[in-house]
Amino acid sequence: MTLIKTSINRRSFLKSSALAGGGFVLSFSWLASCKSGTKETLTIPDEWFKLNGYIKIGENGVVTIMAPNPEFGQNVITSMPMIIAEELDVDWKNVIVEQAPFDPEIYTRTGQFTGGSAGIRSGWPGLRMAGATARRMLQEAAALAWSVPVSEITTQAGVLSHKSSGKSAGYGEMASAAAGIEVPEEVKLKDVKDFKIISTSQKNVEGKKIVTGKPLFGLDYKKEGMLIAMIVHPPAFGMKLKSVDVSVAKAMPGIKDVFTIETYKDDYEQQGFDLTTFNELIVVVGNTTWEVMNAKKAIRAEWEVFPSYTVTKRGWRGPETVHIPGGLESTSNHRREIEERAAKPANILRKDGDPESAFKNAAKVVERTYTAPFLAHNCMEPINFFAHVTADKAEVAGPLQAPGFIESALSARIGLPKEKIDIQLTRMGGGFGLRAYCHYLVEAAVISQKVNAPVKLMYTREDDMTFGIYRPSYSVTYKAALDNDNNLVGFQVKGGGVPESPVFANRFPAGAVDNYLAESWELESNITIGAFRAPRSNFIAGAEQSFLDEVAEAAGKDPIEFRLGLLDRAKNNPVGERNDYDAARYAGVLELVREKSGWNGNSNPGVHRGVSAYFCHATYVAQVLDLVMENGKPKIPRVSCAIDCGIVINPDAATNMAEGAIVDGVGNAMFGEMSFNNGVPSKTNFDKYRIIRQSEAPKSIDVHFVENEIDPTGMGEPPFPPIFGALANALYKATGKRYYNQPFFGESINLG
Amino acid sequence: MAIFNLKVNGKQHQVDVDPTTPLLWVLRDHLDLTGTKYGCGIAMCGACTVHVNGMAMRSCQTAVASIGNQAVTTIEGLSEDGDHPVQRAWLQHDVPQCGYCQSGQIMNAVALLNANPNPTDEQIEAAMDGNICRCGTYLRIKKAIKSAAAYT
Known part of the structure; x- marks a missing residue:
């Protein structure tokens, strides 16, 4: 058994009201256990009691666990809640999983990043703590109710028991009282040998929704009055917009407006993940996807080659100046430049012993060169994002791996403080690293602000494959x-x-x-x-x-x-x-x-x-x-x-x-x-x-x-x-x- | 613009759209049936697969004007409770990763099994080659199709 200090962010335990989840509606259960042909449903409780930012327990013992990280196929939406359920000690069959919104005060600013294969690795201690802390609060509530020492209260699969008095109660019965218990300073974690959920195979909690075509993805997101927006970016790397004639496109059926935007303003100091390729874009906004696609084809634009420039970016190591060369690059030239550069001295990263002598005295030397091209991510769901920006708040929803990385850029660009920005995380149709660079969220917000309406920005497949951010x-x-x-x-x-x-x-x-x-x-x-x-x-x-x-x-x-x-x-x-x-x-x-x-x-x-x-x-x-x-x-x-x-x-x-x-x-x-x-x-x-x-x-x-x-x-x-x-x-x-x-x-x- | 009366998932719908509008966008934008996905727009990925009179069709390249009286079935209309044998098999094998292509994979698999209730591995590969899964769940898709064939 491991004893740990609880160090979860305090706000995740704030109990302004023990009741939570008013208006929380579930149309059906997307239960883990999906035996073919059988239907298993949970009765949704009348009241939810929030034990912390991850856990709500209903009076009937049904448990809702928030999945903190955005999901793009790794199934962290199942595995992260499994870790919480393990330490909470509940029956996985009684668990409903819900995707959490972006909330850095509950889940920590970097805690909601799905990338670097770090979700489980970095989430492990905090998720266990969240479950163990709630379990301890339930035990304390039972101890108070039964006037027995808390150390004598055991739990198993969502049931609290006191052996010598023979008393027992489901978590649901103690949830209300537990929600009012002071957060313990230390909690015990389970021994690995006692795990009952972890290391068992559990079905994807969204499996049923996926195979029935429920709206889960950013591209499926809809809101009353929502317009469709698409972009036109330069046809080549090294080019920028010179001029555009929007008159034909603007007059086409269903088109609301055609204009240009700047994703970031010139004086904005970008962070590493704010990266965008084409900062100035032509935007077409209209009623329906097909109308906007057609108008996009009617855009007549002139492009020009840009000269080299430098940009200051704020990276992990502080501000750094990045030089962007001008000109139009070709793969054939890259190959020649690579050969020339590889033949010249390079930056020594590590040297052990005396390699020169070792090679001079070798009986055999093997030397080989390997190469690889750029790769496009090609997520099956093309880039898209929903945004509704008004004078006093911004609601955005869509596919992104790293909400914490883009929030500052969004806030700076639309002129709203972070607390006025609500970021909802939709299931992603693939990510592969691409959706850690969320400039398209800022683009959607700028467009919404400009047309003063809820907007869904969508890239066509062609836009998605040609806007950059490739594997080098x-x-x-x-x-x-x-x-x-x-x-x-x-x-x-x-x-x-x-x-x-x-x-x-x-x-x-x-x-x-x-x-x-x-x-x-x-x-x-x-x-x-x-x-x-x-x-x-x-x-x-x-x-x-x-x-x-x-x-x-x-x-x-x-x-x-x-x-x-x-x-x-x-x-x-x-x-x-x-x-x-x-x-x-x-x-x-x-x-x-x-x-x-x-x-x-x-x-x-x-x-x-x-x-x-x-x-x-x-x-x-x-x-x-x-x-x-x-x-x-x-x-x-x-x-x-x-x-x-x-x-x-x-x-x-x-x-x-x-x-x-x-x-x-x-x-x-x-x-x-x-x-x-x-x-x-x-x-x-x-x-x-x-x-x-x-x-x-x-x-x-x-x-x-x-x-x-x-x-x-x-x-x-x-x-x-x-x-x-x-x-x-x-x-x-x-x-x-x-x-x-x-x-x-x-x-x-x-x-x- | 023109009025079209469409029979989708057993219900009649009326839409007023440009006749060249692909069925995909009529389903998604006008009928709120977003289970059918946009992947490429050129019938190269299969994410938009629906059934037209029981045949698997790429809805991104099927103009609404070409549908006429033919019955359209989308993933939402495949079964009442998501318990079509192919959907059950998909859950049994926990096929999806990101899940985005799976509506199209399922619709294509159903059409395959309707035409050939006991396909060999080679027949599954040939029939499913037009449906890209970028996550690479192909092995589970194949297993699920074989399981579904065994249920029925």
């Missing part, structure tokens, strides 16, 4: 030195990108090699980039794991044995002190995937296997991908995946996440690419931008979790990066060809 384009060169006994005695990584470097200097195999050098460079660009599922790791993992495969081959060693040998060195006699991984846990997932995939028992000559392992976002993942060639086409019959993310909150949901990450990774490795010609994106829709489809997905994926009692970490990103390497390594076995440049296949070749 990368290049990395690895060098390995082997001695006469095929030991890895030197390792160099030198990488960069447009406009960001992918190199993590302190990741494996740093710490496992005596002579190590990590270098980094960057090339400026006016093509905007941002977080994309496992930023930087999503490229460097595949490159590194492909390279290690080739080095293992040069050393004449089994690729798993080779990696385990390095991890053994890092565990027992690490080089340097800043290595950012736990070598034993890293080796653990490799050993587990070796066992579960039957790596050593592969006797089928037609099955070609590739292995890969990576650690990022605090979670360890190893994968073995099986590949067969059928009629000259590669086909993936099976992927095995081993994961150490500590305690697994919701195993089936975590498995779903790993399956999806593997499919997504195979798709991006094979086909993902955005290129540019004179600043113009080469792809604007799914006719050209290839996304992996049903017939191309691996035929089976088995996911295995390391069992331990370590605090849980995240699942959204870590299973994604390594699969690029496993695929490249399996393709090599099948074809005899190494794949160094993503996308591996491009337009013409299909996966079978």
Whole structure:
């Protein structure tokens, strides 16, 4: 048992009124237990008693738990409330989950950020505390009612009991009294062995709403009198608006107004996540989507190339000046510039031992270069946001990963203090990092303010795919030195990108090699980039794991044995002190995937296997991908995946996440690419931008979790990066060809 | 603008819209049936799939004027209580991640099973290839279709 000090923000316990949730209407139960064909409904209580910002209990024992983080597919809307329910000690069947609005005073300003695979990891202590604190208040209420010591009150599945007197009561009976109890200063947390909900598979609490098409998403949001708005942005990176003729569009049926807006004013000092690509936009506002789409096509605008400029942004490290080059960039030029830049000296991030001598004296040197293009996020739900801004308040609702990041920009732009701004979080049709950059919320609010009406801003697919904030384009060169006994005695990584470097200097195999050098460079660009599922790791993992495969081959060693040998060195006699991984846990997932995939028992000559392992976002993942060639086409019959993310909150949901990450990774490795010609994106829709489809997905994926009692970490990103390497390594076995440049296949070749 | 009488989910509706308006936007903007999703607008992603006389159609590329008397079914009209075998199978396998494409996946799967009650893996892949799931839930979709086939 762990005793913790309660340090939840005080306002989450304010009890101005014990009653909460007046007008709270539920049309049906979206209960966790969705046995096919059966209907389970909860009786909605007459009164709700609020125990803290996360928990309301009805007089009949039904519990409402607020899901703090916005949801875009990781199922944190189920798993975060499960943690609260565990410590509250209720029956999950009696729990209703509700999406919380943005409220930094209850949930902390950064606490409602879904990203960085940090939701569960950073939410864990606070969510447990919220549940345990409410449980303690219920126990104290029962102790007072029964005049017995609180220490003698036990709980089980929503029932309070006092053994020696034989008294018992449901949480609902004590909820009213508990809501008036002083918040305890210390509470006890459960032992891991006593968990009843955590580590059991629970269905997505919104599953029923999703499969019946209920309005859940931002694009489904409606309000009386709401107008539809769309934007026209410049056709190329490096361009801005010169002039626009709105007369034809304005006269079209159903069109209310056509005008231009500036998302941020010139003197606004942007924070990192305020990033926008095209600050000046043409806006069309009308009654219906189709009318606005048609009017958008009638806009006649002239664009001009902008000169280079500098902008001051407030980042994590304080204000920094960013130089944005002018001109129209092309992928062909990027490739040449990358080659030239990579050949020049770079910024040394870490140096261990004497790499120069190690390479000079090596028996064998392996050197390989890997590249990857820009990628578009392509969330299935295009960018959109609802806004209704009036003189004294702003109501906004829509899909965003990071409400806390954009609130200041919104407040500054529309001239309303934060307490007058209400941000509602809708379910997101994908995020992948893109929706951490919420400039479109500000755009919607500025448009609403201008037309003085509730407005839903919607990007078309074409707008969504071409407005930037892409995964950067990368290049990395690895060098390995082997001695006469095929030991890895030197390792160099030198990488960069447009406009960001992918190199993590302190990741494996740093710490496992005596002579190590990590270098980094960057090339400026006016093509905007941002977080994309496992930023930087999503490229460097595949490159590194492909390279290690080739080095293992040069050393004449089994690729798993080779990696385990390095991890053994890092565990027992690490080089340097800043290595950012736990070598034993890293080796653990490799050993587990070796066992579960039957790596050593592969006797089928037609099955070609590739292995890969990576650690990022605090979670360890190893994968073995099986590949067969059928009629000259590669086909993936099976992927095995081993994961150490500590305690697994919701195993089936975590498995779903790993399956999806593997499919997504195979798709991006094979086909993902955005290129540019004179600043113009080469792809604007799914006719050209290839996304992996049903017939191309691996035929089976088995996911295995390391069992331990370590605090849980995240699942959204870590299973994604390594699969690029496993695929490249399996393709090599099948074809005899190494794949160094993503996308591996491009337009013409299909996966079978 | 022109008046159209549409039969959607068993009910008659009248809308006054431009005849070129895609069925998708009539459903979403005029009939408040937002379960049918906009994904690409060019019939490349399948998020907007509905049934027209029982056939799976991409509503983003189906002009309202082409519907006539044909019966339109959307995800909202697939079953009374969300208990169509395909919906039940989707819940059994907990298919969705973000969930945005799933209305279209389900409508396409229902049309597949109506035409072929016991599809093979290859037939499922061929029939479902037009529906993109960016989250990559393809394996669960395939399992759910096989389960639904077994229920019926």
